[in-house]
Amino acid sequence: MKSLEERRANVLARWRGGLIVSCQAAAGSPLARPEIIAALALTAELNGAVGVRIDGPANVAAVRRVISIPILGIEKVIYGGFDVYITPTFAAAARVVRSGADLVALDGTLRPRPQGETLPKIIRRVREELQTPVVADVATEAEGLAAGEEYGADFISTTLSGYTAETRDKSGPDFELVERLSKRLAHVPIICEGRVRDPEDVRRAFDCGAFAVCVGTAITGVDWLVRQYVAATPVAKERREAAIAERAADPNGE
Numbered sequence: 001m002k003s004l005e006e007r008r009a010n011v012l013a014r015w016r017g018g019l020i021v022s023c024q025a026a027a028g029s030p031l032a033r034p035e036i037i038a039a040l041a042l043t044a045e046l047n048g049a050v051g052v053r054i055d056g057p058a059n060v061a062a063v064r065r066v067i068s069i070p071i072l073g074i075e076k077v078i079y080g081g082f083d084v085y086i087t088p089t090f091a092a093a094a095r096v097v098r099s100g101a102d103l104v105a106l107d108g109t110l111r112p113r114p115q116g117e118t119l120p121k122i123i124r125r126v127r128e129e130l131q132t133p134v135v136a137d138v139a140t141e142a143e144g145l146a147a148g149e150e151y152g153a154d155f156i157s158t159t160l161s162g163y164t165a166e167t168r169d170k171s172g173p174d175f176e177l178v179e180r181l182s183k184r185l186a187h188v189p190i191i192c193e194g195r196v197r198d199p200e201d202v203r204r205a206f207d208c209g210a211f212a213v214c215v216g217t218a219i220t221g222v223d224w225l226v227r228q229y230v231a232a233t234p235v236a237k238e239r240r241e242a243a244i245a246e247r248a249a250d251p252n253g254e
């Protein structure tokens with residue numbers, strides 16, 4: 001098994017200044033199949049991406065068979081009563097590492113976690129017991145500083161900005177968070193992730209001090225992309241108008 005330091009050095013050398021492509025598909029999408037996720041990941045590699053972000057052990061294993069760039073593994077698990085869902089437990093992290101991930105991203109907020117686990121403890125266990133570097137997915141500057149300075153996360157990603165109670169009002173990539181964290185955390189690389197929609201956003205993220213940029217929906221979110229274009233068609237407009245008219249005619253209807 002490679003040591004934590006070897007893995008960390010490998011990713012640092014290969015990811016600096018590069019693009020990570022998040023290859024995910026929502027449950028229920030016809031794209032949510034390991035062989036399709038693997039094809040998306042290989043497409044990313046062949047066209048110059050330096051890494052991929054992959055959800056779930058079965059997808060990680062399928063991707064590992066076809067690419068050689070580092071895989072950032074996550075496992076999204078929903079537990080009733082908890083808001084954290086990105087690799088919420090040590091067991092989830094262990095599953096993606098066993099399936100072939102080179103590093104693990106996990107919820108880096110201080111929100112309560114299932115099974116009484118805590119962020120500092122999960123980060124320590126992933127690094128020590130799995131010898132695997134950790135990316136902390138954060139929403140705020142305070143969370144990034146805590147994860148990077150106090151709990152030993154190897155990388156910080158702005159993934160959750162816009163998706164927590166405190167940051168719900170944010171739209172677009174959080175360039176300000178990238179800038180603040182990269183100034184304050186000189187030794188912890190910052191990944192800009194979340195709502196990066198075009199190449200100009202990527203340039204701006206690097207200008208703000210990002211170490212790497214991760215793009216998902218704008219590249220691999222085929223379901224989302226089709227919906228955006230459909231929404232701009234006359235057919236969609238007619239459907240919207242018909243629905244409004246139907247509700248006006250029968251306000252108590254289903």
Ligand SMILES: CC(=O)N[C@H](C=O)[C@@H](O)[C@H](O)[C@H](O)COP(=O)(O)O
Pocket residue numbers: 022024074086159160163193194195196214215216217218
């Ligand atoms: C908040 C959350 O659950 N983010 C997820 C994390 O894995 C993914 O759903 C995103 O697609 C990913 O972060 C990339 O972002 P975007 O798809 O906006 O480029």
